[in-house]
Amino acid sequence: MAILLSDAEFHLFQTLMLKQAGISLSVAKKPLVAGRLAKRLSHYQISSYRDYYRILAHDRQEFQRAIDLLTTNETRFFREPLHFRLLQEQILPAYKNNPARRAPLRIWSAASSSGEEAYSLAIVCAACLGEQPWEIFASDISLRVLQKARTGLYDMNCAAEIPQAYLHAWCLKGTGAYRGQFLIDARLQARVSFAQVNLNAELPAVGMFDLIFLRNVMIYFDKSTKQAVVARLSQKLKDNGWLFIGQAETLNGLQHSLVMHTPSVYRKIAT
Structure with missing residues (x-):
């Protein structure tokens, strides 16, 4: 019963x-x-x-x-393609062509779930920046999904939205016991680190970031929690850095100093 x-x-x-x-x-x-x-x-x-x-x-x-x-951990590779198009066509080329830039490009996937977002970002960085220095920090509150993310191993049906050129270049098709699965290339895995972070608490010393992806997690927060989380993450964003939220989300009604570039994409303008 x-x-x-x-x-x-x-x-x-x-x-x-x-x-x-x-x-x-x-x-x-x-x-x-x-x-x-x-x-x-x-x-x-x-x-x-x-x-x-x-x-x-x-x-x-x-x-x-x-x-x-x-915790609900719905995610997929290259979710919300408009964001990745903006990265490929505008943001990453600007970083690549900036002769004054010395520090590695740092991206935070702040609600990374089982890793699909973080590895999608890694694939795009590898394609656009090549051997230039870049790194991705990925976090989630769930240890279970982080454990899966660290393996870099996924069922082949998860590859549907990965562009074919990227799939061939950066994903290894499994054979034998791994038939029906694919593995993210070790060169990409080496650039991605995973850690447990509770966005609703004081953030650990993770450094500063050029881009932060906070996508499709604020839909689970009430207004006061959204306000606190956006404030915390904004403090980790470098001047002229970018904040991406889910396309079904908004910062309307929240106090912040970010400037909207397009709906769901904001920038921290240097003063």
């Missing part, structure tokens, strides 16, 4: 996720919470979600497991 998640219990998880991860769970997410956490109740052989909530209060490892279960 299925264990029911009461409204009061759901509110506990709503509050916990908002406080710890900045994620706002609407009432419509109640069945998702119940379904994804039910296996943990079975694991502990407990009969209520409230009992499981009590476990989370003192077991950091189990709390991370709950975060992994409740």
Whole structure:
């Protein structure tokens, strides 16, 4: 018999996720919470979600497991192609042709999920910048998806939106036990680092970035969390750096000093 998640219990998880991860769970997410956490109740052989909530209060490892279960990690290679077109046609050529530039180009994929965005950025950088110095830092709150991202190994059906020229140049088709999969080239993997970062907390010392991709994550935040996250990440953006958000997202109603280049693309103009 299925264990029911009461409204009061759901509110506990709503509050916990908002406080710890900045994620706002609407009432419509109640069945998702119940379904994804039910296996943990079975694991502990407990009969209520409230009992499981009590476990989370003192077991950091189990709390991370709950975060992994409740965070949605929808992503794909070359998602929102207009952003990659802007990179290829305008932004990266300007960096490449700047004779005064000495420091490596640094890009942050701030909600990288299982790595598709970070590796898409790496492919474009490799194609546009070649051996010029560049690096990509990718982060997520979920350890589960980060573990997958570090492997650089994906099912072949994930390759549908990778341009064929890039697929042949930077992705290795699996054989034998890896048939039906592909591996991101080791040369690209060497330029990408992954780390767990909670955007809803004080950011670690990750340095400054020329571009930050904060795409399709703010849809899970309430307004106050969006405001705080954008403020934190803006501080990590170099002068004249670029911030990309999801094309279904907006900074309207938030206080910030960024200038909109096109919808979903902003720039931190040097003063």
